[in-house]
Amino acid sequence: MKRLVTIFITVLFLGTLAGCGAVPNEGPGDGASSQAGGGVGGDGSSVGRPGGYGSNLDDPNGTGGMRGEMGRLVHFDFNSAMLTAEGEEILAYNARQLSKTSGRIQVEGHCDERGTREYNLALGQQRADAAARYLISQGIDASRIKTISYGKERPLVRGHEDQSWAQNRRAEVVPQ
Amino acid sequence: MGQVSLTGLIMGRWGSDQQFDFFKEYVRNGMAGIVTCRWGFGFLNWAGIAMKKLRIAVFSLLFLVYGAPAYGALSIDITKGGLQPLPIALSDFVDLSPDGTASPQGTSGHRINEVVTADLERSGLFKPLDPATFLQTPVELWQQGPNFRGWRLIGADAVVSGAVHEKDGKLIADFFLHDVYQGSLVGKGKRFTAPVRDWRHVAHRIADEIYTRLTGESGYFTSRIAFVANKGDMKWLALMDQDGANRVDLTRDRTIVLTPRFAPAGEQLFYLSYERGPPRIFRWDLYTGKRTIQGDYPGLNSAPAWSPDGRSMAVTLSMDGNSEIYLRDIHGGGLRRLTENSAIDTSPSFSPDGSQIVFNSDRGGSPQIYVMDAADGGNVRRLTFEGSYNAAPCWSPRGDYIAYVSGGGGRFRISVIDPKGQNSRALTDSWMDESPTWSPNGRVILFSRQAGSQTRLYTVDLTGHNERLVSLDDDLNGSDPSWSPLIR
Structure with missing residues (x-):
């Protein structure tokens, strides 16, 4: 436990130093990265998310990036799987990047912690499907895309207020 | 061992x-x-x-x-x-x-x-x-x-x-x-x-x-609870007596496991696991230790529910473009689609006689509780009209009530309603109560309560009285409870 705490603090610290950058996390988990620049919730909560996108898309939360560097993450309103105008813009950018490559991608749907387990699994799937459909509409071959819902199991930030929830309601484009 | x-x-x-x-x-x-x-x-x-x-x-x-x-x-x-x-x-x-x-x-x-x-x-x-x-x-x-x-x-x-x-x-x-x-x-x-x-x-x-x-009613003390235990970043499937004693851990790795569901005879569990990547439903035979995947359909597979005869299951699949409820033989045959609309349909739970399924849908614009015939998905009736978030229905083994989660005012409570959509009442009042499951005699509801980063198991009487914490060893978090039938 002590080690976890140490890693967590280190990651937070590095995250702060790095500004907008993603910082590799060598702690437990499946290559979780620090999230920074997007305004961590009031209680300075920890983060945990699958990492590993290419260096050309180094703003992991897709909201605080430098101009011209859009993220691979789109956000949703509460209990909604409708893409926002901003979300479509981000996905169009992702589609342009992906059209230069041929690798497979996984689109992950996530929810905030409110609501029931099973409803959120279904909602997360709707979010992933909505993002995937948009990528397909932008010319990405459907056979390259897999979708998965994590429901509320993998929050990006662990705070328990509006700001954290807003960050956790998301779909992520993850190259495989 | x-x-x-x-x-x-x-x-x-x-x-x-x-x-x-x-x-x-x-x-x-x-x-x-x-x-x-x-x-x-x-x-x-x-x-x-x-x-x-x-x-x-x-x-x-x-x-x-x-x-x-x-x-x-x-x-x-x-x-x-x-x-x-x-x-x-x-x-x-x-x-x-x-x-x-x-x-x-x-x-x-x-x-x-x-x-x-x-x-x-x-x-x-x-x-x-x-x-x-x-x-x-x-x-x-x-x-x-x-x-x-x-x-x-x-x-x-x-x-x-x-x-x-x-x-x-x-x-x-x-x-x-x-x-x-x-x-x-x-x-x-x-x-x-x-x-x-x-x-x-x-x-x-x-x-x-x-x-x-x-x-004059059957007791419920010789029963067990299947649940998801959680500590740090580990989540695993566990069983224990209804009083929290004799915990046995079934899985213990980094795989996400969710929603165990006891079979009507208590000898098997359905549960959801991410061990193959996407979430898939497994059936665990508790006598033999044998695990069987319950189908591998594209997209989301979730919300397994046992039919009362233990021969078939209701399940939520997203393969037809959207989360819909299907009926399936537990051994694989005869997949039958029960719902068909562009909304989310999930969380099926059978009536004790097996003729009806209560479920969760947002077809009316917000998540609400509905009932349909189990055979063909016909005769759909909406049960809940109060509040903008009603979900996770679970039909009592007595048949007289359906427990569910009712959200409103930033809180999620355990509530009950009768199968005609009457006599609804909230039994708890907290920030995030969910996953209601019934005692074998239909008198007590077990659920999980989240407070900040802690999630604990609680029981409450059908009357709304006698709310109790179920103590877990090792300061564990517990969620996704399923209450077994009587084990004799």
């Missing part, structure tokens, strides 16, 4: 119980000496074996007097909430040595009574009295029978007397329930036999028996 033996331990068949003409049975088994003195007829023991025939006659006579069920006297109306719990005197069971005399150094009798006391107290229907006030010692109570005047004096309405001994690796517990005001037995004497290591199970059986005799 190998898987088979592990799972054998998890779901091993527990001993047996008999209801019998108690003393006759003792005599027939040549165990007459075990009960030394009963109800002032202790002199019979001094006469020894030669008195056997007379003893049978006398004890038969005793049972004509004492053995008849005491109707109309002592009972609890379980349907009323917030009633005064019934004062009951639970005396330590007397440990008996092989020669039938009380064995003061034995500890089984005390341990059994502790578990019985905790079960009855937690039910909220009983108030176990402080043993320090008892005017008879356990041995006096067992050997001489209750001094009813003395028990009345300390305010007991009921008294339990019992004794326990071991034979051939088995624990054998005998007990009697007495009505203090009528000065009579409630029901007959009863014997429970089980392997010594299952002494807690014996205690739960006794608690069930007391509960049943005084409420």
Whole structure:
């Protein structure tokens, strides 16, 4: 436990130093990265998310990036799987990047912690499907895309207020 | 420990119980000496074996007097909430040595009574009295029978007397329930036999028996809980007794596991696992330890629900473009789609007769509770109209209520509603209560409550009273509970 705490603090610290950058996390988990620049919730909560996108898309939360560097993450309103105008813009950018490559991608749907387990699994799937459909509409071959819902199991930030929830309601484009 | 033996331990068949003409049975088994003195007829023991025939006659006579069920006297109306719990005197069971005399150094009798006391107290229907006030010692109570005047004096309405001994690796517990005001037995004497290591199970059986005799309803203490345990970043599937004891961890790795669901007979579990990447439903046979994937459909596979006959399942799949509920044979055949619209449909739960499925849908613009025919998805009715978030319905095994999660004002509560959509009421009030599951007798609801980063298991009565924390070892978080049927 002590080690976890140490890693967590280190990651937070590095995250702060790095500004907008993603910082590799060598702690437990499946290559979780620090999230920074997007305004961590009031209680300075920890983060945990699958990492590993290419260096050309180094703003992991897709909201605080430098101009011209859009993220691979789109956000949703509460209990909604409708893409926002901003979300479509981000996905169009992702589609342009992906059209230069041929690798497979996984689109992950996530929810905030409110609501029931099973409803959120279904909602997360709707979010992933909505993002995937948009990528397909932008010319990405459907056979390259897999979708998965994590429901509320993998929050990006662990705070328990509006700001954290807003960050956790998301779909992520993850190259495989 | 190998898987088979592990799972054998998890779901091993527990001993047996008999209801019998108690003393006759003792005599027939040549165990007459075990009960030394009963109800002032202790002199019979001094006469020894030669008195056997007379003893049978006398004890038969005793049972004509004492053995008849005491109707109309002592009972609890379980349907009323917030009633005064019934004062009951639970005396330590007397440990008996092989020669039938009380064995003061034995500890089984005390341990059994502790578990019985905790079960009855937690039910909220009983108030176990402080043993320090008892005017008879356990041995006096067992050997001489209750001094009813003395028990009345300390305010007991009921008294339990019992004794326990071991034979051939088995624990054998005998007990009697007495009505203090009528000065009579409630029901007959009863014997429970089980392997010594299952002494807690014996205690739960006794608690069930007391509960049943005084409420007229089946108890629920011999049941188990499957749940998702969580500590740090680990989540795993675990089983434990309904009181939180005897936890057994089934999985323990970084794989996300969710929503275990006990089969109607309690011998199998469905659960959701991410071990293959996307979430898939597995069926775990708790006797053999064998796991079987329940289909591998593209997209989301989730929300498994057992049909009451244990032969088919309802399941949520997203392969047709959107989360819909399907019916499927548990062995794989005959996938049938039950819902069809562009909204989310999930969280199916069968009515006890298997004819209906209650489920969750946001087809009306917000998540609400609906009912449909299980055979073909027809005859859809919406049950909930209050609030903008009603989800996770679970049909009571009695059939009279559906528990669900009702959201509103930034809070998510456990609520109930009847199958006609009437008589809805919130039973809890907290920030995030979810995953309601029923006790086998349909009187208590188990659920998880999140507070900040902690998630704990709680129970609450159908009446909304008697909210209790289920204590877990090691300061674990617990979520996604599923309450088993009675395990006998």
